[in-house]
Amino acid sequence: MARDLELDDLRAKMDQAISRMASKEIVVRPETIKDFCGIVQETNPVYFDLQEAKNAGFQKIPIPESYLLTLITPLSHELFTTGIGPLLGPVIRGIIHTSSVIEFLGPLHCDTPYRLELEFAGLVRKTGKMGEYFVGTFPHKVLDARDKLMAVDRHVFFLRTA
Amino acid sequence: MSSASAFDEIREQVEIPSLEIDFAAARNKDYCELVNEINPLHFDQEYARALGYKDIVVAGIFTASLFPKLITDWLGGQAVIEKMEVKFGSPAYLNDTVTYRGRVEKKVIEEGAKKLECDVWSENAAAERLASATILLRFQERV
Numbered sequence: 171m172a173r174d175l176e177l178d179d180l181r182a183k184m185d186q187a188i189s190r191m192a193s194k195e196i197v198v199r200p201e202t203i204k205d206f207c208g209i210v211q212e213t214n215p216v217y218f219d220l221q222e223a224k225n226a227g228f229q230k231i232p233i234p235e236s237y238l239l240t241l242i243t244p245l246s247h248e249l250f251t252t253g254i255g256p257l258l259g260p261v262i263r264g265i266i267h268t269s270s271v272i273e274f275l276g277p278l279h280c281d282t283p284y285r286l287e288l289e290f291a292g293l294v295r296k297t298g299k300m301g302e303y304f305v306g307t308f309p310h311k312v313l314d315a316r317d318k319l320m321a322v323d324r325h326v327f328f329l330r331t332a
Numbered sequence: 333m334s335s336a337s338a339f340d341e342i343r344e345q346v347e348i349p350s351l352e353i354d355f356a357a358a359r360n361k362d363y364c365e366l367v368n369e370i371n372p373l374h375f376d377q378e379y380a381r382a383l384g385y386k387d388i389v390v391a392g393i394f395t396a397s398l399f400p401k402l403i404t405d406w407l408g409g410q411a412v413i414e415k416m417e418v419k420f421g422s423p424a425y426l427n428d429t430v431t432y433r434g435r436v437e438k439k440v441i442e443e444g445a446k447k448l449e450c451d452v453w454s455e456n457a458a459a460e461r462l463a464s465a466t467i468l469l470r471f472q473e474r475v
Contacts, residue, residue: 202366205362205366206366208362209359209362209363209366210353210397210398210401211353211401212401214404214408216409226409234400234401234404235400235404235412235413236397236398236399236400236401236404237397238400239393239394239396239397240366240367240393240394240397243367243368243393247368247370250370250371251370263383264373264383265371265373266373266420267391267392267393267420268392268419268420269417269418269419269420270392270396270416270417270418271415271416271417271418272415272416272417272418273414273415274412274413274414274415274416277412300384330383
């Protein structure tokens with residue numbers, strides 16, 4: 171019973187902390203995509219040569235689908251620092267990203283403003299071979315300037331207790 | 333199969349050409365800098381070992397980035413990814429060479445749209461599966 175109350179309390183605090191997090195405006199620059207392509211060995215020139223992109227029918231350099239998980243990292247970072255970080259400090263000793271369900275709803279382009287938003291979709295307590303842990307689900311959303319949802323990643327984290 | 337493959341030529345159970353990447357220290361450092369990584373699990377060996385890992389764990393968002401690339405290397409711009417469900421099993425460690433593989437599970441036509449469902453996975457040099465994903469693709473061409 172006490173453990174249920176403790177979990178409910180943590181859920182409520184997380185919900186409150188995440189609702190206070192402001193959305194983030196983001197513009198991906200072509201130089202960033204060029205750097206990313208170098209790191210993941212992406213050689214398709216549409217991702218780093220504007221003329222090639224235009225020849226392929228794009229107005230701007232497209233953002234590769236492989237970059238989406240990287241695009242939303244500012245949300246995860248804020249989540250675990252100023253977001254719910256202060257709540258977790260005493261009880262959590264490790265954070266592990268265990269799964270993601272990603273929907274790509276439209277093409278993304280460089281030099282285009284997008285807004286990143288984070289939601290809280292639940293927290294459960296589990297016990298496994300590595301001890302007790304929490305499982306939290308946090309949808310990360312990418313919206314365009316007209317508030318159209320362009321992509322969503324339902325990030326699931328295991329939060330290992332101290 | 334070449335990148336010129338069209339939906340109609342692809343058969344269920346066909347294997348997707350594999351992709352190999354070495355998560356060397358320099359590559360991991362470049363990625364951590366690109367994303368301003370804050371989780372020490374991905375750059376601090378001592379911290380990773382204190383958590384019970386044998387070495388620095390390469391970030392899941394980094395390793396999973398190669399799943400879409402496996403598909404785009406194969407099909408080029410012929411198809412777009414609609415959905416990807418990825419599950420992380422064993423971690424990829426610093427300096428692991430990881431191979432990405434995949435297979436076409438299902439071909440479907442929905443409301444004139446040609447789609448493929450593919451199972452993809454990554455494995456280390458010991459052939460241990462690290463992460464797996466299901467990817468749903470939609471071809472640009474229609475029925």
